[in-house]
Amino acid sequence: xxxxxxxxxxxxxxxxxxxxxxxxxxxxxxxxxxxxxxxxxxxxxxxxxxxxxxxxxxxxxxxxxxxxxxxxxxxxxxxxxxxxxxxxxxxxxxxxxxxxxxxx
Numbered sequence: 001x002x003x004x005x006x007x008x009x010x011x012x013x014x015x016x017x018x019x020x021x022x023x024x025x026x027x028x029x030x031x032x033x034x035x036x037x038x039x040x041x042x043x044x045x046x047x048x049x050x051x052x053x054x055x056x057x058x059x060x061x062x063x064x065x066x067x068x069x070x071x072x073x074x075x076x077x078x079x080x081x082x083x084x085x086x087x088x089x090x091x092x093x094x095x096x097x098x099x100x101x102x103x104x
Contacts, residue, residue, distance in 0.1 A: 003028065004026055004027060004028040006025065007026075008021045008023070008084070009021070010022060010082075010083040010084070011023035011034065011040075011082055012079065012080075012083065013036075013040065014077040019083075020084070022036055022037045023035065023037075023083075025084075027095075027101065031043050031045060032067070032099075042080070044069055046101060047070075048069050049068065049101050050068045050070060052065055052068070052101055053065065053066050054089040055081055055089065056083070056089060063083070063084065063086045063089040065089050065092055066079070067080040068102075
């Protein structure tokens with residue numbers, strides 16, 4: 001079984017929003033997956049992510065990360081933001097970079 005780690009939070013996909021706890025971000029060696037309870041499932045390979053950056057300014061309720069990707073905007077939203085409860089979203093961004101995603 002492949003090692004993985006997950007976080008529960010909310011999501012913004014272009015203009016669609018789902019609050020906590022309706023989104024789950026899961027990282028593994030092969031994919032970064034974002035699943036939303038309303039039937040949205042996205043999967044990114046290493047080479048499909050150009051950048052992952054922290055977003056938000058309100059600790060614990062307004063922190064997250066934006067996933068910049070190269071996938072077709074007709075199939076995947078151009079704006080993909082995962083929101084979660086944290087004091088600093090940089091920690092999660094750094095952890096995802098350690099897995100090999102979104103290195104700048």
